[in-house]
Amino acid sequence: MSEYGCLLDDLRAEGEELDAVVAPLDTAGWSVPTPAEGWTVAHQIAHLAWTDTWAQRAVTEPAVFRERVRAAGHRGGAMVDEGAAEGARQSPRDLLDGWRAGRRALYGALASLPADTRVPWFGPPMKAPSMATARLMETWAHGQDVADALGVRREPTARLRHIAHLGVRTIGFAFTVHRLPVPQVPVRVELTAPGGGAWSWGPPEAEDRVTGPAVDFCLLVTRRRHRDDLSLTVTGETAQQWAAIAQAFAGPPGPERPRGGGRAVAERGA
Known part of the structure; x- marks a missing residue:
């Protein structure tokens, strides 16, 4: 398997590990505050789902992505908060199902790209492996917030x-x-x-x-x-x-x- 293929497998594994932490939670568990002020476990997962959706759009519809970013102007920070808040208002089942579907869509979109393809983003464009690495990093980081909130100890991995x-x-x-x-x-x-x-x-x-x-x-x-x-x-x-x-x-x-x-x-x- 190519180095890029191994990276995509690691991205998928990182999402699955966090999924296993939140999937058994009841409604109260999804409402537990995390170390991010004002963000519950639901906000953390909603943020990941929102960003995965934007990343998938950047890969599959780069022109549409660029236009939406242009239209948003300087509202980037507000969009992040609004996306998390909107997702957190969903039922836990709908939020979890949506996050799972978004992860699968993004993984498939990235897997279809040659490794040297440049993908637009909110900052400078990045090559497909860099996009995958950024998504893995963010999944791990927000997963840490969830783990801290729930008192879960995660075993470090080679990822x-x-x-x-x-x-x-x-x-x-x-x-x-x-x-x-x-x-x-x-x-x-x-x-x-x-x-x-x-x-x-x-x-x-x-x-x-x-x-x-x-x-x-x-x-x-x-x-x-x-x-x-x-x-x-x-x-x-x-x-x-x-x-x-x-x-x-x-x-x-x-x-x-x-x-x-x-x-x-x-x-x-x-």
Whole structure:
């Protein structure tokens, strides 16, 4: 199987894992507040369903997607909240069925694309593998919010490599979105993979470094934990600055979660 095919299988597996967490919930369970202020479990799943629908449209109807984004103008943030709120008002069964159907449609749409196809998005266009990676990252990140709300412990998997890779690739974006100059100093990232083994990015001789468990790095770049709550070692001025603002998802700067895993004032970025 191609590398792109393996990525799509990982995307499907990530959705199925979260599905298994929420499928048994009763109505009260879907109403449990999550660490995203004002968002319940239902809001989290509704947001994923909404974004999957937009992603599927971008793949299958790029001209329609571009026109709808143009018409929306600067209402991107409002659209995210409105989409989550609208979906959360559905019955749990309808919401779950809709999310499942949207996941299948998006998976099929992505599987039909050559890996070098560029897909429009709310920011710059991205190649099909990047779109799949972004959807996997977001599913995992919002799945973390759901797991935290329900007190569920998720076992880290090798799928985290995709999220970590995206986290490293978005170093420049993290600085740009905070209106800071993109540093030219290289950063070495060395992570311990789930179950052992090592993943690394950046030149081995780089003095600025981020090291630690892969799951902690993924929690950092998706802004699901405060840096002080993670077992990461950060060395060098540039690496320190990046660790404070790291953000693997598109949109404006995401708020930092409070120390100790409390609730963020607003968490809408991913």
